Amino acid sequence: MRPQMIVLLVDALGWELAARVPGFAANLPHRRRLDTILGFSSGALPTLFTGDMPSVHGRWLMYRRATGGSPFAGFGAIAMMPPRVRRSWKVGRLLHRLVRARGVQGYYNLYEVPRALLSRFDLAERRDIFAPGGLPRPSLWDTLAHRAVPWRAWNWRTPEAGNLAALEAAAGGDDDLLFCYTADLDALFHREGSAGGGVRARIERYGALLARLDARARARGREPWIYLLSDHGMVDVDTTVDVMGRLAPLAVRWPDDYLAFFDSTMARFWWRTPGAREQVRAALPDGADGRWLDDAALEREGCRFAAHDYGEDVYLLAPGRLMVPSFMGSQPVRAMHGYDPAHRDMAALLYANRPLPAVVSHLRDVRAFLEAELDALAGAADATHAGVAPVAGAARS
Numbered sequence: 001m002r003p004q005m006i007v008l009l010v011d012a013l014g015w016e017l018a019a020r021v022p023g024f025a026a027n028l029p030h031r032r033r034l035d036t037i038l039g040f041s042s043g044a045l046p047t048l049f050t051g052d053m054p055s056v057h058g059r060w061l062m063y064r065r066a067t068g069g070s071p072f073a074g075f076g077a078i079a080m081m082p083p084r085v086r087r088s089w090k091v092g093r094l095l096h097r098l099v100r101a102r103g104v105q106g107y108y109n110l111y112e113v114p115r116a117l118l119s120r121f122d123l124a125e126r127r128d129i130f131a132p133g134g135l136p137r138p139s140l141w142d143t144l145a146h147r148a149v150p151w152r153a154w155n156w157r158t159p160e161a162g163n164l165a166a167l168e169a170a171a172g173g174d175d176d177l178l179f180c181y182t183a184d185l186d187a188l189f190h191r192e193g194s195a196g197g198g199v200r201a202r203i204e205r206y207g208a209l210l211a212r213l214d215a216r217a218r219a220r221g222r223e224p225w226i227y228l229l230s231d232h233g234m235v236d237v238d239t240t241v242d243v244m245g246r247l248a249p250l251a252v253r254w255p256d257d258y259l260a261f262f263d264s265t266m267a268r269f270w271w272r273t274p275g276a277r278e279q280v281r282a283a284l285p286d287g288a289d290g291r292w293l294d295d296a297a298l299e300r301e302g303c304r305f306a307a308h309d310y311g312e313d314v315y316l317l318a319p320g321r322l323m324v325p326s327f328m329g330s331q332p333v334r335a336m337h338g339y340d341p342a343h344r345d346m347a348a349l350l351y352a353n354r355p356l357p358a359v360v361s362h363l364r365d366v367r368a369f370l371e372a373e374l375d376a377l378a379g380a381a382d383a384t385h386a387g388v389a390p391v392a393g394a395a396r397s
């Protein structure tokens with residue numbers, strides 16, 4: 001049977017959580033815990049697809065400082081609008097359309113980034129990172145294009161239910177590789193936390209799908225090589241931290257004395273006036289709530305950028321702490337990621353019905369592994385032809 005590779009990438013399906021679901025993905029016995037990267041899917045997915053760390057592929061967090069050519073250029077005029085209008089849903093939708101019209105094809109969300117500050121920032125992801133040429137470094141998709149592999153893929157651009165149905169319909173078909181990325185579990189997880197009934201039901205649904213993909217491919221005469229992947233885990237939130245509130249009483253203020261971006265678990269700063277750095281750092285001391293990441297720590301995580309695109313100083317919350325409010329939201333959620341990758345619940349996973357080499361232990365190892373599997377598939381396909389051709393129509397009953 002000529003093999004077919006089927007990759008299901010489930011955003012936020014952590015190694016620890018998946019292991020707690022009895023009988024999950026029983027048809028994929030080869031299992032590996034994968035270290036993730038510091039940050040969110042905006043950095044983790046490019047690492048999966050290129051095999052490079054963020055400082056090499058250039059993608060870390062969704063927003064970075066504008067250095068010219070920002071899709072939000074000119075949005076500074078929003079500051080003239082009354083605050084209620086500025087924050088309205090209609091203005092948000094209008095801005096979103098404008099950003100798309102300016103050619104941004106990547107995933108992004110305006111969240112609750114103060115509209116008047118948008119023009120100071122830039123979006124790192126401009127193109128489709130699930131397509132050849134979509135990343136600044138060579139990716140798995142470029143390899144598929146070079147090798148002229150017949151493949152099909154689905155991602156967040158179309159609704160998940162339809163994607164999974166299309167994936168199932170394509171199992172055992174003509175493509176050599178099927179790839180589906182799902183993001184619904186991530187959203188459910190944020191809302192419900194790890195104990196949520198919807199989270200559990202969704203994971204079980206993926207498990208059932210994996211079994212059906214297997215059966216369908218075999219029934220259509222192709223040996224399924226199935227890979228279940230994730231990009232990070234998720235940590236239940238136990239405490240909220242009001243970082244903006246701690247900075248509010250200071251004599252130095254954003255955005256004039258410093259520029260700041262408040263992600264859910266990180267506060268990032270670019271300094272403008274003397275003394276701003278010292279005052280801010282004194283107001284957010286290293287401790288139980290979080291710590292400052294120095295250059296050595298960022299270097300270790302593969303997230304040190306020479307030009308400080310993502311921040312000159314970064315304050316990272318401790319696992320389980322959530323910044324509320326932040327630019328991502330003013331209401332708390334039950335679970336979050338974007339913490340120290342060493343935390344056990346942050347780990348991602350790779351399950352397969354194929355043996356996993358010992359060297360595969362981090363997101364950055366996945367691309368090379370999948371490309372080696374493509375080689376193996378090509379070899380297996382050749383062997384099938386070589387074996388069949390001489391005896392076709394002969395003693396092969």
Ligand SMILES: [Zn+2]
Pocket residue numbers: 012186187190337
């Ligand atoms: Zn998420």
